[in-house]
Amino acid sequence: MHTxxxxxxxxxxxxxxxxxxxxxxxxxxxxxxxxxxCNTPLNYKKVCPSCNIEVSEEEIVxxxxxxxxxxxxxxxxxxxxxxxxxxxxxxxxxxxVKLSEIDPVYFxxxxxxxxxxxxxxxxxxLRRAMDQTGKIAIARVAIRNRQTLxxxxxxxxxxxxxxLFYADEVRPSEQIPNLPRNTDAxxxxxxxxxxxxxxxxVEFKPEKYTNEYRTVLSELISRKIEGEEIxxxxxxxxxxxxxxxxxxxxxxxETKKKTGRKSAQPKKKKAGKAV
Amino acid sequence: xxxxxxLLFPDAxxxxxxYVKKLHDLAPFILTYTKERNITTIHYPxxxxxxxxxxxxxxxxxxxxxxxxxxxxxxxxxIDTVESLLWMxxxxxxxxxxxxxxxxxxxxxxxxVFDLDPAEGQPFSQVVEAALIIRQNLESIGxxxxxxxxxxxxxxxxxxxGRKLSYNHARELNLFFARYFTNxxxxxxxxxxxxxDRGKLLYFDYLQMWKGKTIICPYSPRATKTAxxxxxxxxxxxxxxxxxxxxxxxxxxxxxxxxxxxxxxVIGSGLDDGIKNLVQSLKKPNA
Numbered sequence: 001m002h003t004x005x006x007x008x009x010x011x012x013x014x015x016x017x018x019x020x021x022x023x024x025x026x027x028x029x030x031x032x033x034x035x036x037x038c039n040t041p042l043n044y045k046k047v048c049p050s051c052n053i054e055v056s057e058e059e060i061v062x063x064x065x066x067x068x069x070x071x072x073x074x075x076x077x078x079x080x081x082x083x084x085x086x087x088x089x090x091x092x093x094x095x096x097v098k099l100s101e102i103d104p105v106y107f108x109x110x111x112x113x114x115x116x117x118x119x120x121x122x123x124x125x126l127r128r129a130m131d132q133t134g135k136i137a138i139a140r141v142a143i144r145n146r147q148t149l150x151x152x153x154x155x156x157x158x159x160x161x162x163x164l165f166y167a168d169e170v171r172p173s174e175q176i177p178n179l180p181r182n183t184d185a186x187x188x189x190x191x192x193x194x195x196x197x198x199x200x201x202v203e204f205k206p207e208k209y210t211n212e213y214r215t216v217l218s219e220l221i222s223r224k225i226e227g228e229e230i231x232x233x234x235x236x237x238x239x240x241x242x243x244x245x246x247x248x249x250x251x252x253x254e255t256k257k258k259t260g261r262k263s264a265q266p267k268k269k270k271a272g273k274a275v
Numbered sequence: 276x277x278x279x280x281x282l283l284f285p286d287a288x289x290x291x292x293x294y295v296k297k298l299h300d301l302a303p304f305i306l307t308y309t310k311e312r313n314i315t316t317i318h319y320p321x322x323x324x325x326x327x328x329x330x331x332x333x334x335x336x337x338x339x340x341x342x343x344x345x346x347x348x349x350x351x352x353x354i355d356t357v358e359s360l361l362w363m364x365x366x367x368x369x370x371x372x373x374x375x376x377x378x379x380x381x382x383x384x385x386x387x388v389f390d391l392d393p394a395e396g397q398p399f400s401q402v403v404e405a406a407l408i409i410r411q412n413l414e415s416i417g418x419x420x421x422x423x424x425x426x427x428x429x430x431x432x433x434x435x436x437g438r439k440l441s442y443n444h445a446r447e448l449n450l451f452f453a454r455y456f457t458n459x460x461x462x463x464x465x466x467x468x469x470x471x472d473r474g475k476l477l478y479f480d481y482l483q484m485w486k487g488k489t490i491i492c493p494y495s496p497r498a499t500k501t502a503x504x505x506x507x508x509x510x511x512x513x514x515x516x517x518x519x520x521x522x523x524x525x526x527x528x529x530x531x532x533x534x535x536x537x538x539x540x541v542i543g544s545g546l547d548d549g550i551k552n553l554v555q556s557l558k559k560p561n562a
Contacts, residue, residue, distance in 0.1 A: 003332065004348050056441060057382055116335060241454045244556055248416040252549070 005143055006116065009091045009126070009152070016123050017116035018091070023160060024110055029217055039231040079145040090142050091150070091161070096135040099153060105170055108163040113152070123159065130154050138164075276365050283322045283367060286500040289524060295364040297496075297524045301504075302357045304494040304536055309360075311377040313344065313351035315489050316368035323369065323498040330368070338362065344378060353378075369498045372489035376438070381486070383438040385542045387445050387550075388490060389452065390480045392429040394473050399428070403513050405463050405477045406430045409456065410510055417549030421541050424519045426497035426505035431490065433538070437545035442486050444554065449481035451557060493538045494531075496524055506530075507537035 005020040033042045046055045063071035115123035130136060136153035141163070149164040173179075224230065279292035289297070298305075319327045333343040333352045341362060342353040354360050354371070363371075375384035389409060393402050406422055409432055413420045420434050436445065456479055457464045465476035483490070491497070491505045499519075506522035522530070 002349065006350060118335065241451060242459055244451075245412070245416065245455050245459075248549070248552055248556065249412075251552070252415065252417045 001112075004111070007090060007143075009093065009113075009139070011093045011126055011137075014122050014125070016126060018113045018123070018159075019116055020161070021112045021114065022109075023112045027211070027214065029214060029221070034231075034233070039233050041233065091139050091152070092141075093137045093139045093152070095138045096130075096133070097138055097151075098134065099136045099151075102136075102151060102164070106164045107151075108165055111161045111163075113159040113161055126152075127154055127157075127159055281322065283319065283369065284500070284502040284524070285322055285324065287502040287523065287525065289502055291365070291367065294369075294496075294524070295361055297528075298360055298364040299357065300528050301494050301496075301531075302360050304531060305360060305371065305492060306355065306357070307536065307539070308373055308492045308494070308542070309371060310353070310355040311379060312353070312373045313346055313349075313378065314354055314492075315372040316352075316363055317370040317372070317498065318367045319369050319498055320367045322367075323500065323502075327498065346378065369496055371492040371495040373492045374487065374489055375484055376442075376486070380438045382441050384436060384440075384442060384445055384484065385438060386433040386435050387448055387452075388434075388484050389432040389449070390425075390429065390483050390490065391431065392425075392478050392480060394475050394477065395470075397475055397477065399518055400516065401463075402428075402430050402477060403516065405460075406432060407510070407513060408460060408463065409452075412456075413549070416553065418547045418553075419540075419544075421507065421538060422510065422513060423493055423505055423507040423538060424503070424517075424522060425491055426495070426503040426519055426522075427491075427499060428519070430513075433541045434550065435541050435544040435546070436550070439546050440554070442484075445484060446481070447557060448550070448553065449484055451553070453479045453481040493536075494527075509534075509537065 001021040003019045004022055007018065007020070009016040009018055034040060035042060046060070047053070048055050061073050061075065063073050065071055113123075126137075130152075131154055136151050139150050139152055139161075141148045141150045141161070149166055151162045151164055152159055153162070154160075276292065276295065279290060281291045283289055283291050283294050313331065316330050317327050318330060319325055331349055331351055333341060333350050337343070337352070340356070341359050342355050343350050344353055345351075352359075352363075354363060375386070375388065376382070377385070391402050391405055391409075393399065410420055410422070413434065418434055420432050422430055422432050425431055440448070453464075453466045457466050463477055464479045465473050466479050466481065467473045467476075468482075493505055493507055495505050497503045497505060501520045502524040503519050504522045504524060504527045506527065508517060508522075
């Protein structure tokens with residue numbers, strides 16, 4: 001695991017220096033887009049349609065489109081200037097709540113937190129105190145020009161940080177169409193449904209569930225590789241690569257003849273012999 | 276220093292104490308190429324025959340005099356002083372790998388680099404022959420190039436770009452040369468990525484040169500039995516014939532004192548007209 005961020009948790013008067021690691025990883029099989037007719041992987045270029053040129057990183061700024069075609073440009077300095085009073089690189093604990101009070105809809109991404117110092121005294125203190133009270137911390141996190149809400153809790157032996165959506169980022173459930181307003185149900189049917197749930201109830205073991213689609217897909221890919229059902233990006237160039245090189249050589253010879261620096265001509269070596 | 280008597284290169288009889296002393300001699304040469312770059316080091320705490328690990332991040336126990344810089348979320352070590360180099364030596368860092376660009380020039384590499392790596396069982400003399408072919412072709416379009424041994428099995432050829440071209444442009448050039456050489460000399464070069472399909476051809480690796488990828492630093496030792504150094508060499512020396520084991524921690528210093536830093540132009544000079552012409556020609560349609 002490599003550190004994605006270094007900073008500190010501020011908890012009352014205590015400062016706990018921590019390193020952050022991503023706790024989860026996406027294992028989806030990745031595909032590249034290739035040109036169907038020649039199997040070359042596609043390039044993505046940032047092109048300005050007005051100037052009709054490719055634009056380099058240095059020539060790109062961020063613009064907020066306040067109405068179509070009208071922008072406010074924000075530079076790095078602007079972002080830095082508003083970075084907030086909490087100071088940079090900070091996880092500031094605001095409140096403590098019960099985990100059960102947070103609906104899973106608010107959870108976004110999980111990070112492991114490790115102490116920066118070797119003895120981890122302050123780290124352990126927070127961990128023990130949260131364990132004892134059964135509470136988890138709600139914190140404000142400032143990372144790279146962004147402010148995020150997060151919950152800090154104990155998972156096994158570690159402190160973990162779950163980034164949370166802000167309340168206004170969760171769409172109201174009232175917007176879901178066709179929700180039945182009437183919650184009455186037929187007693188018998190309800191009874192059967194409840195019994196079915198009971199009979200299917202087990203202890204949650206995440207390793208029991210595997211991504212079957214991914215397994216089947218990677219088997220399919222392996223079969224295709226074994227069966228040589230593969231396509232290879234073109235390595236056989238168009239002959240004009242050689243033509244171009246020879247043209248460049250010839251034009252240099254020409255220039256040299258004109259300037260009379262014949263001595264500068266390269267010596268013919270026994271190159272090109274097969275090995 | 277910890278464990279000064281530990282043999283880092285048992286076959287060459289080099290202890291950690293010897294190693295750090297040799298690094299001190301090499302420091303002015305190595306630092307030229309590490310001082311403005313993030314670095315990846317390979318450590319062999321139990322010597323070249325033992326286990327190794329890679330390091331990029333500055334470790335927590337690093338002393339205050341070690342420079343470091345946050346780049347893309349990683350707190351990188353920067354080797355910019357003799358002390359920091361020796362500290363790395365004390366931690367048994369035997370190989371120093373550097374990116375193709377300094378920190379201040381994130382999108383523009385110093386040079387176009389051809390990394391020539393022999394196929395399994397291919398003698399070094401064939402790598403040399405291939406390098407000379409490349410050099411001769413480059414010379415005939417007016418492009419100066421410089422070579423160094425990788426210290427392991429291959430050779431690297433560098434064409435100074437004066438940090439004038441982006442990685443994208445450099446890759447286009449690299450691909451152009453890869454195509455040219457594989458097409459013109461199909462019995463010598465291949466750009467086949469799958470090792471099994473390369474046969475006895477020399478792999479022209481045009482994909483290694485990219486942002487975030489690394490190459491062995493000039494004058495870096497290699498974790499080989501004979502303690503080789505990645506050494507810049509003259510084309511005349513290659514014509515006469517040489518081996519990677521000709522340049523080792525034991526005997527490199529007299530050579531460096533006599534010849535100086537042959538690789539300096541790679542990071543110090545601008546674009547050759549030959550490269551400019553080639554870039555122009557590649558821009559034209561149908562090229």
